[in-house]
Amino acid sequence: xxxxxxxxxxxxxxKAEKYLKxxxxxWKPDYDxxxxxxxxxxxxxxxxKQFDQAREACLREAEAHENNKAAYEQAGxxxxxxxxxxxxxxxxxxxxxxxxxNGTPDTAAIALERAGKLIENVSPEKxxxxxxxxxxxxxxxxxxxxxxxxxxxxxRLLVRGRRLDEAAxxxxxxxxxxxxxxxYPTCYKKTIAQVLVHLxxxxxxxxxxxxxxxxxxxxxxxxxxxxxLEQLLExxxxxxxxxxxxxxxxxxxxxxxxxxAKLGLTLVVPGGGVKKKSPNAAQDKAxxxxxxxxxxxxxxxxxxxxxx
Numbered sequence: 503x504x505x506x507x508x509x510x511x512x513x514x515x516x517k518a519e520k521y522l523k524x525x526x527x528x529w530k531p532d533y534d535x536x537x538x539x540x541x542x543x544x545x546x547x548x549x550x551k552q553f554d555q556a557r558e559a560c561l562r563e564a565e566a567h568e569n570n571k572a573a574y575e576q577a578g579x580x581x582x583x584x585x586x587x588x589x590x591x592x593x594x595x596x597x598x599x600x601x602x603x604n605g606t607p608d609t610a611a612i613a614l615e616r617a618g619k620l621i622e623n624v625s626p627e628k629x630x631x632x633x634x635x636x637x638x639x640x641x642x643x644x645x646x647x648x649x650x651x652x653x654x655x656x657x658r659l660l661v662r663g664r665r666l667d668e669a670a671x672x673x674x675x676x677x678x679x680x681x682x683x684x685x686y687p688t689c690y691k692k693t694i695a696q697v698l699v700h701l702x703x704x705x706x707x708x709x710x711x712x713x714x715x716x717x718x719x720x721x722x723x724x725x726x727x728x729x730x731l732e733q734l735l736e737x738x739x740x741x742x743x744x745x746x747x748x749x750x751x752x753x754x755x756x757x758x759x760x761x762x763a764k765l766g767l768t769l770v771v772p773g774g775g776v777k778k779k780s781p782n783a784a785q786d787k788a789x790x791x792x793x794x795x796x797x798x799x800x801x802x803x804x805x806x807x808x809x810x
Contacts, residue, residue, distance in 0.1 A: 504550040511546035511555065514539045518562070537563045544576065553583040578617070587624050591617045591632070602639070611639040615652060626663050630656045634672075646679055653679070657695075661761045666703045670696060681719060689719050690727035691758065697731055698765040701738060704772075710735055730754050741771045 518539035521532040540563035547556035560576045578593035594617040601610035618632035637652035653676045660669035677692040693716045700709035713731050717723045730749055737745030749755065750766035757763070 504552075507546045507550035508552060511543040511550065511552070511559070514543035514546065515559065518543065548583075587621055588628075591621045591628065594620070595632075598635075607639050607643050608645070611636040611643075611648070611652075614639065618652075618655070622659070626659045630659050630663075630665075630668075633659070641679075646683055650676060650679055658759060658761045661695075661699065661765065666699050670699050670703070670708070673699065686719055686721050689716070690722055690725055693719075693722070694727060694731060694755065694758065695762045695765075697734065698762060698769065701734075701769055702765055706735070706738060709738075726754060738769075738771050741773050743771050746771055 518536040521536040521539065524531060540559050544556045544559035544563060547553070547559055578590040578597065594613050598610040598613040598617070601607070601613060614632050614636035618629040618636065621632070622629040633652045633656040637649045637656065640646070640649035640652060653672060657669055657672040657676060660666070660672055673692055673696045677689055677696070680686075680688045680692060693712060696712045697709045700706075700712060713728070713735065716728070722728050730752060734746060734749040737743075737749065746769060750769055755763060755766040758766070
């Protein structure tokens with residue numbers, strides 16, 4: 503079966519090359535017919551799992567059709583099958599630029615998203631760039647929900663990679679668009695994510711300002727999100743690890759997107775995050791085990807002579 507498909511592909515290649523030849527009676531190559539044959543060859547090679555040859559056929563199809571954007575994208579997908587992901591992304595990006603130049607921005611953005619998914623596990627930095635580019639294209643087309651989806655992916659990858667300064671900016675961009683489309687409950691969640699990012703940046707002032715500015719969002723003041731954030735900031739400011747941990751372990755925080763939930767669970771107050779203890783407990787620890795017994799002795803001595 504594979505051998506049959508390879509032979510079929512080679513026949514299409516031979517036909518394509520024939521269409522490209524010129525002669526005494528044929529002055530111009532027939533690029534359209536050649537491109538069609540290269541496309542058929544690519545399909546046959548792909549079915550035979552000869553991905554390198556399929557990629558080459560796709561590229562030759564793209565060259566025959568100078569502006570054949572889909573052929574470049576298909577060549578990129580062949581490279582994906584061969585696990586040559588950086589090269590695959592490069593070709594899909596090229597296709598995306600051609601889609602933009604040809605006036606089909608939606609297709610360009612979808613191609614960029616596809617490239618981001620391909621490279622996400624190999625190069626998160628490149629994936630962030632691709633998702634942000636896709637978001638920009640969608641935003642320019644006023645497809646804000648799709649833009650938000652791309653920005654959300656970028657923000658989570660930035661948090662995962664501990665690129666927190668950039669994550670803070672990305673989250674602010676998300677929040678602004680959610681406010682623009684009047685999705686206020688999601689604005690509250692983005693405020694929580696922002697505060698966690700700022701506290702992990704050791705920037706309490708930015709975290710507090712973030713909450714203060716969110717009071718202008720309808721419904722935020724008085725919401726459970728607002729109350730939890732005020733409690734979190736109070737605990738952080740007072741270096742009360744118990745209070746911070748209690749807030750961050752609440753369902754409101756734990757059931758956020760996994761990357762933000764992890765920020766909450768790993769948040770440590772300034773000073774090392776040692777949980778506060780009662781003054782007596784701290785003194786007992788300093789004086790050693792005998793101190794516990796001394797408290798009991800004092801109570802017994804108080805009543806040793808009876809009540810009179």
